[in-house]
Amino acid sequence: MSRPDLKVSFCGFQCENPFLLAASPVSRFGEMIERAFRMGWAGAVTKSVSLAQDLPDHSLSPRFAGIGLGGSGLTAPYKGGLANIDFRIDQSVEKTMADYALLKSRYPDKFLAISLKAEFDQKQWQHLAGLATAAGADAIELCLSCPDPCGEGGSCAGGSIGQNPQSVKEVVTWVQSATYLPVMVKLSAHVANLAAIGLAAQEGGAAALTAINTLKSISGIDLATLSPFPTIEGMSAAAGLSGAAIKPIAQFCLDELAGEPSLQLQLSAAGGVTCAQDAIEFLLLGARTVQVTTQIMLEGYGLIEDLRDGLAAFMEKHRFRTVEELVGAIRPKLARSSKELSRRQQLIAQIDADLCIGCGRCYLACRDGAYQAIEFHPDRTVRVDSEKCAGCGLCRITCPVPAAIRFTAKEEHTEGSA
Amino acid sequence: MPPTVSMPNSMPPRLKGAYWEAARCLRCCDPPCNQGCPAGIDVARFIRQLSKGDVSGAADTIERDNPFGLICGWICPSEVLCQKDCTARKLGRAIDIRSLQRFAIEENRRAGSSNRFLTRPQLAEQRIVVEGQVKREAPTNVAASSGLVAVIGSGPAGLTCGLILVRLGYRVELWEKTDTIGGRLSHGIPSFRLDSAVLRSELEILASPLIIHRSRAFGMELGLDDLRRQGCQAVFLATGKWRENIPEIPGNQLIGVSTADQILTQEDWKSAGVKSAAVVGAGNAAMDVARSLLAEGVEMVHVLYRRTPKELTSWDEEREEAWQAGVIFHLLCLPVALEGDSAGRVRSIVCARTAPGPLDSSGRRSFRAVEGYSFELPVEMVVYALGYGTDCASLESQGIWVDEEGFVRVNEDLATNVDGVFAGGDLIGKGRGTVVQAVADGKRAALSIHQYLSRERRQGE
Ligand SMILES: Cc1cc2nc3c(=O)[nH]c(=O)nc-3n(C[C@H](O)[C@H](O)[C@H](O)COP(=O)(O)OP(=O)(O)OC[C@H]3O[C@@H](n4cnc5c(N)ncnc54)[C@H](O)[C@@H]3O)c2cc1C
Ligand SMILES: Cc1cc2nc3c(=O)[nH]c(=O)nc-3n(C[C@H](O)[C@H](O)[C@H](O)COP(=O)(O)O)c2cc1C
Ligand code: SF4
Ligand code: SF4
Ligand code: SF4
Numbered sequence: 054m055s056r057p058d059l060k061v062s063f064c065g066f067q068c069e070n071p072f073l074l075a076a077s078p079v080s081r082f083g084e085m086i087e088r089a090f091r092m093g094w095a096g097a098v099t100k101s102v103s104l105a106q107d108l109p110d111h112s113l114s115p116r117f118a119g120i121g122l123g124g125s126g127l128t129a130p131y132k133g134g135l136a137n138i139d140f141r142i143d144q145s146v147e148k149t150m151a152d153y154a155l156l157k158s159r160y161p162d163k164f165l166a167i168s169l170k171a172e173f174d175q176k177q178w179q180h181l182a183g184l185a186t187a188a189g190a191d192a193i194e195l196c197l198s199c200p201d202p203c204g205e206g207g208s209c210a211g212g213s214i215g216q217n218p219q220s221v222k223e224v225v226t227w228v229q230s231a232t233y234l235p236v237m238v239k240l241s242a243h244v245a246n247l248a249a250i251g252l253a254a255q256e257g258g259a260a261a262l263t264a265i266n267t268l269k270s271i272s273g274i275d276l277a278t279l280s281p282f283p284t285i286e287g288m289s290a291a292a293g294l295s296g297a298a299i300k301p302i303a304q305f306c307l308d309e310l311a312g313e314p315s316l317q318l319q320l321s322a323a324g325g326v327t328c329a330q331d332a333i334e335f336l337l338l339g340a341r342t343v344q345v346t347t348q349i350m351l352e353g354y355g356l357i358e359d360l361r362d363g364l365a366a367f368m369e370k371h372r373f374r375t376v377e378e379l380v381g382a383i384r385p386k387l388a389r390s391s392k393e394l395s396r397r398q399q400l401i402a403q404i405d406a407d408l409c410i411g412c413g414r415c416y417l418a419c420r421d422g423a424y425q426a427i428e429f430h431p432d433r434t435v436r437v438d439s440e441k442c443a444g445c446g447l448c449r450i451t452c453p454v455p456a457a458i459r460f461t462a463k464e465e466h467t468e469g470s471a
Numbered sequence: 472m473p474p475t476v477s478m479p480n481s482m483p484p485r486l487k488g489a490y491w492e493a494a495r496c497l498r499c500c501d502p503p504c505n506q507g508c509p510a511g512i513d514v515a516r517f518i519r520q521l522s523k524g525d526v527s528g529a530a531d532t533i534e535r536d537n538p539f540g541l542i543c544g545w546i547c548p549s550e551v552l553c554q555k556d557c558t559a560r561k562l563g564r565a566i567d568i569r570s571l572q573r574f575a576i577e578e579n580r581r582a583g584s585s586n587r588f589l590t591r592p593q594l595a596e597q598r599i600v601v602e603g604q605v606k607r608e609a610p611t612n613v614a615a616s617s618g619l620v621a622v623i624g625s626g627p628a629g630l631t632c633g634l635i636l637v638r639l640g641y642r643v644e645l646w647e648k649t650d651t652i653g654g655r656l657s658h659g660i661p662s663f664r665l666d667s668a669v670l671r672s673e674l675e676i677l678a679s680p681l682i683i684h685r686s687r688a689f690g691m692e693l694g695l696d697d698l699r700r701q702g703c704q705a706v707f708l709a710t711g712k713w714r715e716n717i718p719e720i721p722g723n724q725l726i727g728v729s730t731a732d733q734i735l736t737q738e739d740w741k742s743a744g745v746k747s748a749a750v751v752g753a754g755n756a757a758m759d760v761a762r763s764l765l766a767e768g769v770e771m772v773h774v775l776y777r778r779t780p781k782e783l784t785s786w787d788e789e790r791e792e793a794w795q796a797g798v799i800f801h802l803l804c805l806p807v808a809l810e811g812d813s814a815g816r817v818r819s820i821v822c823a824r825t826a827p828g829p830l831d832s833s834g835r836r837s838f839r840a841v842e843g844y845s846f847e848l849p850v851e852m853v854v855y856a857l858g859y860g861t862d863c864a865s866l867e868s869q870g871i872w873v874d875e876e877g878f879v880r881v882n883e884d885l886a887t888n889v890d891g892v893f894a895g896g897d898l899i900g901k902g903r904g905t906v907v908q909a910v911a912d913g914k915r916a917a918l919s920i921h922q923y924l925s926r927e928r929r930q931g932e
Contacts, residue, residue, distance in 0.1 A: 121524070128524035130491040277582075410561035413500025429500055433558075453497055453562065 057368035061376040063319060063342045064192045064235040064260050066164045068095040071376055072360050075323045075344035076101050076168035076194060081142055083156040093357040096164025098344060101196040102149055103170040104177055106142045113139040118272035118282040120298060134298035135347045136272040138290060139201055154188040166192040166237060170199060173214055178224055179231040186232040193234050197221055198241030198266035200293045215241045218253035225257025235260035242268055242306050248313035261319040264306045267293025296347035300325025304338060311339030311381060329363020339381040400444035400460040402437045408457035409435060415448035423447045485567055489574040493522035496566050503556035504568060505605055509911035510537040511598030514553050514568055521575055530579035531587045533572055535595040538588035538634055539627050541673055543907050544573025545665045548786040586676050594638040597914055608918050612925045616640030620920060621703040623689040626654020627906045628709035628896030631913025633681045639921050645681050648688040652678055654711055658736045661759050690865040705920045708894040712859040722809025727817035731756045731856035734763055747771040748852035749820045751806055757856035758789040761798045773799045773848055775806060777825055777838050805840050809853055819849045861898055884919040885912060893920055
């Protein structure tokens, strides 16, 4: 079999692979994006350009907080998420657009979408759309979902527009009439019915949807100073949460969009991609491209090597020839509700004594969080009581040794013992 | 005002990675690390606290059971104690518990907290580990405690016992033979392993609640009868082991022959300008001596050991560091004579090769010299570091029983044969030899003395 083909067509553009920089610090200006392009990223959605960036004042400092896993935000080594406030481009709109135009002229084969952000004001949106079109972009992405209030006097733009199907449709229509470029709409998870927002964008004439933007969050409190993070003169405010922590929510959102039969738009996924596995999952759920921010912010553009090679290896193993083939491939396996799932499968945990290191974590988990089915002996061996085990799966989640706990069908086990 | 706390400015790499290391801990059920700490620190708990960012909670957990928590964080041989059976070892590498311990306390001191053993409002329930079993002891009848207890020796055993008794409400007077407190911490353990400023400030904090008589030795002019006459109702003996073993071989009278303690506790040898030396013995003290010599500019430092690596008693880490520092090891060799020059100075050491023989009565392999194989090393200095014994004569003169090896005999409560006299630390024997075990003995003795005095008081009523 020949090498799998990673190319995918998105918004009418032939992307060399499905991996794009998401609108954020990682795509702030040409020189950065250029470095990412040379390392193998297929394209970028630029940091959202807004007329507010022409204001002379500084962005907030600090503007990031790490969200620790299983510990306090400052000390926990594993950061499950990143929270940001007020990150904007520190350069005039004019210079920024010129920068992007130069970049695009140098890299005609890379996909460049310019992201825009403005208040609910037709003039602003159309002005920006005109600039983006003149810059030679391949698409325009509308940030209708930023949880951070932007614009003068805090009159909220993106966020509130994205909450309302009517205003989404209207903004898309305005932009549509000011450009010939395909329009992508960046969605927020903070809505009651995401599919309805997607349909509104479709009615307005959008070509694609990107889901999701960051989630509203409070980043924790410094107990030494009693000030919230990120601390700015002793104060803070709600921030946008991104990274691994939001991946399950982003996947749920993508499922809502892909599962809506009347929605025909192409989908781009964002939210918590940290490795090839994550990215492939999004493709299998129905995304054609996958956008990344936080993991790049934590480990650099080199992530593309893992994504690209991981996707190729996966496609080879499962005999997918093109990315198109795998987009949405597992959708038939997602039931609309857990009620539709079979109750015939009943499993039982089995512990491999050779692999087990006797830490007793499974015992504690089962004792205090499940069915008291594991015995922990003084010699540090463990045993599953097949009568009591309900096959819930908790123990395997706590075990530090991969494959030490396996699940087999319960009947097999009780056979002959009755 | 609490004494000022000294902290080293630089942080070794092992400490910089503390939060990552703490996150690696598996949070075992019935954690094996807890059984390995003689002082009874709830190791798994303090690591869990650290991994969740609770430094002051971690320091509290450590110091409630070990007032020498910071010092132990520098010098405990954790590889053979708490880290020995750590479950993470089965995933490749034990958790670096000692460094986490030091990190937690140093961070807490930097944040302005003093030793939690002293600053917590009351003595915590104490965890005592005896043969791997953790027992909890909450002293009862504390309100009624009164009386005077004598503690002999200001090493970790004596200081710990005294501190607990003071917290239980007793008056404690401590007698120390030298003019410095701390025992082996101050006279033996070199400063390249335990920062002297940290040690000094730590000892100052720990000694602050105690009445200490310095330069007063227990023995002839201060015996058990004298202590009783002064009103002491119980005595804790913690004088350690300080008598150095020296082999009988020709040439010991030469200039340049010395003992481990002369190197570790005195300065005069440093000015002699010696360039080569032989250290006889390969225990921990020998490793410290060898490294101290190198550190002072002795270029060729030989360690001579009678047996094979299997029988070595020094801790792996100490030996590895000596090796890395450039110490030359000679195994299976036995010094038989020292040769001198015309000025009466050591010129060389003559060694016989040894070979393993049958097992001796204690089950240890014996080693005997092999005829006809010998070699001579040119050296200007010879240091005997062959281990220590107790000062049994002065103990026996007080009617205290000692065993064949010279260690004081005690029962499980650390009581000696003499009513009201207890003993612990290096003084009571084999399998001791660590600061943390001395601390553990100090704890156990204090609780036993409290029980003894409560019983006496009840009987008196
Ligand atoms: C070179 C060396 C390196 C060591 N390295 C380590 C190490 O890295 N880690 C570790 O855990 N342990 C180490 N040890 C062992 C550790 O120091 C001892 O086990 C511990 O100090 C014993 O405590 P102790 O209180 O029983 O006795 P000591 O610390 O010996 O204290 C006894 C005290 O009693 C005093 N005293 C003696 N006789 C009398 C008397 N007649 N009257 C009054 N006072 C008296 C002494 O002056 C001394 O102050 C080392 C020991 C040596 C010698
Ligand atoms: C610091 C920061 C700034 C961002 N700025 C924008 C923005 O200007 N416009 C936008 O549409 N999304 C913005 N995002 C959202 C990202 O594009 C992306 O949707 C989100 O971070 C989820 O992806 P991730 O988990 O890979 O980071 C920003 C994210 C971060 C972390
Ligand atoms: S599957 Fe659930 S019930 Fe069974 S042993 Fe594991 S945790 Fe217990
Ligand atoms: S969690 Fe895994 S390694 Fe630990 S005792 Fe259970 S099966 Fe063994
Ligand atoms: S034994 Fe090791 S891994 Fe287990 S709790 Fe203790 S330190 Fe952690």
